[in-house]
Amino acid sequence: MPTETEVDVCNETSSKISSTRIAPFTSLHYTRDAAMSTMADEIYQKCSSIEPNTSWRNSSPNPVVSIPDTKTDTFQKIAEKTTEIAMYGPLVCLANFRVTLVHLLWMWHWIDALTPFCASLQLLDTHATPDPQSSVFNPDLLTSDISVYNVENTINPVTQFSLMETHIELKLCATDDAFSDEGEFEDDSMASQYRTHLFTVFICADRARLLRWDRAGVTVTPLFQYSSSDTPYLQEFFWRFSHADNATRGWDTSIMDPSPDEETKARQSLKVDDSEILFKFIVYDDCGPNADPTYLITGPPFETHAFPTGRATRCYVAYHLTQGQNVFMKDTWRIVTPGLVAEGKVYERLRDSEIPHVAEFIVAGDIPGQTHRTLVLGTIGRPLTSFRSSWEMLNAIKDGMIAHQQAFQKLLILHQDISVGNILITEDSNGTTSGILIDWDLCQMLDTCSNDARPKDRIGTWQFISAKLLLDSTAPHTVADDLESFLHVFTWVAILFTPNSMSPEDLTAIIQLHYEDMWGAPDTPLGGRAKQLALATGSRTDPPAVQKMLDRLQDHTWMLTTITNALQDRNAWLAEDASRLNSTSSSSCEPYNRERKPKSELEYCRAPQKYP
Template sequence: MDYSEIFPHSSGHRVTKPAERAMASDLHKKVVGPMAVETFLDKFFPKDADNLTPHLSPVTSVGIVENATTSKPIKRRSPIAQTSPRSFASRLSLHSSISHMSPRSSATSSSASLRRSTKPQGRHQFDDVSAAPTEALMYEPFIQTCKRIAPGLEFVNSSGSGDPECQLSGDALKPDVVVYAPHSGRTRDSDFSRLEMHIEFKYNSFGDPFQDPVFVDAVGFANRRLQSFEKVGCEMAADTCGQIAAYASAQMYRQFRTHCFSVLVVGNRARLIRWDHAGAVATIAFNYVLEPHLLVNFFQRYAQASDAVRGKDRTVRDATPEERRAAEEHLGPSDRYFAIEVAVPFTDPETKETIPVRTLVVAAPRYSTHSLLGRSTRGMVAFDMMSKWKVFLKDTWRIDSPDFAPEGETYKILQAAKVKNIAKFIGACDVSDTESGEHATLTQVYARMPWACKTQDMVRYRHYRLMLETIGEPIWTFKSSYQLISAVWDTIEGHSGAYEAGILHCDVSVGNILIGPDGRGLLIDWDLATSVAELNMPGRRRERTGTWQFSSAAMLMNSGTHHHVLADDLESFVHVAAWLALRYCPHGLAPESLSMLLYEYFDRCTQPGKHDIGGYGKEAAIMRRAFAREPDFKQSPLLNELFPALFSTFVVRYKLPPFSLTLMIPDPTMETPEEYKSWREALLPRLESHEWILEMGKEVLSYTDAWPLDDRAEEQPFVSSKPKAQKRESDRESAYHPVKRSRYH
């Protein structure tokens, strides 16, 4: 089943704005720039023997570049000494690159010829590219030039051939030009499971999503922290940003990578970009016609770089024939299988020998529309070559912060406390390898550099893998409405046990509830969980966490100030049950009405400042004890009674004191201060424990004769309301299935 088709957004809407804009909004203020080109090359492609691919040699094509293998240092020309005319951007590029260099790198530059820009004998190799009358005619001249300067790479015009495995809003992704390693095994021009990088072309400057700083001081970056690197107010620029983000996202999801690179060509200028899960780093725009050595140097260094420098995960390899046969037998057919090394020890029950690293075989992950940024969780059923069992592998990038314990540590606490209705935990580890060391993001480091323009606050993400023994099915595959409610209340019971063990989940959502092999609900994804003791510590407060569509109204209405408590998770369970009932249980709402209800209740948000604000649809439903557009669950009439009863308990969180209480003036039309105080004191304690909601679930499930047994999940028809475009950070993927969701961290 392709969940990206039936579940493209958490609320079930079709794309509510152009897909490229949605991807661009995820990158809002998370592209760091402008980095000088030579700094970019030296930082990300250090030229030393350990990082060179042994079978590739530097390019020595006569008439294209100077001999790159010569031991004679290449002298840098001063920008003042230039005799040929140079644009302001070109001068700034060279000026900034000098400013970014450390004293150490400056001292050693004269003795490392391969670390310097390879300069051309002539400035004409890319003339045909910039002189092309249309964008489409730029591709082939560029490819032919690159083939000569970097024969160790394969450049392919992929503009007419999309990858059917990677789609955005139903359209196959097809970059203008893609780059492959020799003998890549690609099966088509656009193959995101094997490409090395994409190159996007735009004919004029309107297509450049970035803008270089205007004001420059003596060292090259005055007032940059006050300037935006993003081009604002240009639709073409936003579309380009979304395009390149979608391509990087597809590449990272279809492959096993820590980061990737791309090139953006706009007219006669180009930018180099490095992507990871924290954001992206982009260079200043440089004139590749006047300074072709910058592109030449980039492609040559990339061709000679090791897999780790290129961003490939060295703990993953193609499966051997024996491993492929085992995977096909237990996992089913796939076009490609990978073998993953996971540092979770396995003890052979017969020999008692302990093997420190397991080998798991997985099928090539399928791409679903989601953001590159954040945790980018992938859940895969894997075959363990050690134990010969099928297991579940969660591959994610965890927030590397003292406020967020690794998920494996949380599972150990839960299993020690014998918490019910959670998946059985095998082991977990941070990912590292001998060449790259620990796998962690770098973009957040460069966001703090003095040359970087204004960005959002960024966090460090670290690669993490977790193994579970239990393999479940998505909650929206329930076989009856009775099983739906029963599974949700199973997870509330598990949540209660975890709370007693001192753990609060903090991310209750549709994607984090599964139906286990025994038909019971399982609560998964504990990576945002926190200690109850820490939440109660004075002055201790984390940033807002959770999935937007299922976060409590209190969390969304009081962005950045609300203290996450148990009542927020309990309210999230209600929103999860409401979403599932509205989307998959038959009712009387017309498609247009359902679409608007989903939008108002689950998706609507505003942007008053740093944080998005929302939750008003949820608050309104709670206050009126009913949905804004009342569905009639004819096949499951108990649902018509369940939701008003649930809403009624949460009214106490949002009902303001009577006006007379505020002014201490009696008002006969409102309840008295004493009545209000008595009512509030009676209801608030209910939200401080699970007892009331567990009792309510037990009661409603006890009426077995009133529940139909054959009303299995059936997607209810709806139409997109296409509301005004709005921003939410979307980087949350379910551990067990591709579900696009949103969260804040």
């Protein structure tokens, strides 16, 4: 486990399958169980072990006040309970006097020995009180068996992942180990809070584990007998945790509260009501180390992450305190690997070379001591799928291609992640719309990156990756692959969001066949057979014609010329064909409402999966 939280390069740059029922732009979900299995597979690849009696203790401070003696018979009674719910009462009595009548029956047995372990914490039985806000990150409302809060916090509803310090999951049977529910709860905690790491406790029958989650993975102790006087690790953990400061508990202390004056200005500019909590971010300029920091005020993100590990990207419309205007802010744990350049550095080069149809770059930098990067752009766009006409949609794609062409020809920068989410529509003060190409964080600078330093695994968003790369994950990524991705973006959006005569069954079949085709091992999936067949239609009767078409995709010229000519006569295009999500054949294909995430409208059977 790295001492400084970094995204695991080996896993993070490899193909991974994630559940759309957890988040949009993910692949391979059919049922809720399959989604959780997918999450478990991902977490399993990012686990490491640590002994609770050695270096685990280095993760938390040693309180000045000595830990009190523990009567282990109280924990032995917990282990003897025959139902999972019956376990809650005694454990909650460790630190909470305000409990239900059932818990009061246990109170006098526990109070003297156990209350001192959680002096500053409040433990609540929350197994039957789901957090209504968890639907933002998960279609199923989630609960935690025992939630742990600061005593100062008033919890209503009881389960509130945004305020939770840690939580305890309980299982009666020893066969329920392997972390069981672990993952989905950490998902909500890490997604609804600003954290560098998170501690959790897993109790299985008469044994327990301690876990530490961060963006690289999870460190977990072996099972230990919590009822034994030889292994009082559970008691020691809560004693240390209750005396730890916010940074040690895992809170990101670089996030601040705005002043009343700053909050007033931000609410007016962002148009958020008083019920939304505002946060103050500080951004350090990597391009100008001596420059003053930039301060931004944000409400909730309009796009957030969905897994406890990984880059954990959040996107905001933020209020720039110095400029007094709204800007775009992207917060992410960046990948650390040779060949990938920090996104801010890429935007700086694009700006200095006056590459068109790229967002205005303001500032970018890492939070000190972390590989946690904040990027600020002066351009705010709307999703490609919000087009008001098909002409507007194709014009935005054309502009994205121009940005791609100029970046490649002038700077030898290859984007490598052309997708429906990375082309936005912008509008100037006169109402004229255009497109911009965003998310350059996975690009390659071919002039400075050797072949050996380039990632060996495929990069991109599954539905739009070229047929060649889907069929061979080790094939080199070339400009032709990105150009093919532009073609797939256009056809994918046209099929799903423009009027057509296809039945829901036919539409679903086409989407699944051409964009969802996937087989092979979960860690190295393959696909692209239908894409390859579609591109090669007629090859048996006229191979030269097909080869001529494929040759055209080696360069931007033919595609840009064709699209530009098609757009010239505006009157030839339908005036009333604004974006509308077409019906599909199954309820599982319908997008579920994900509050604060406009891109959720793109969800269908399996929404786009980004690699890495």
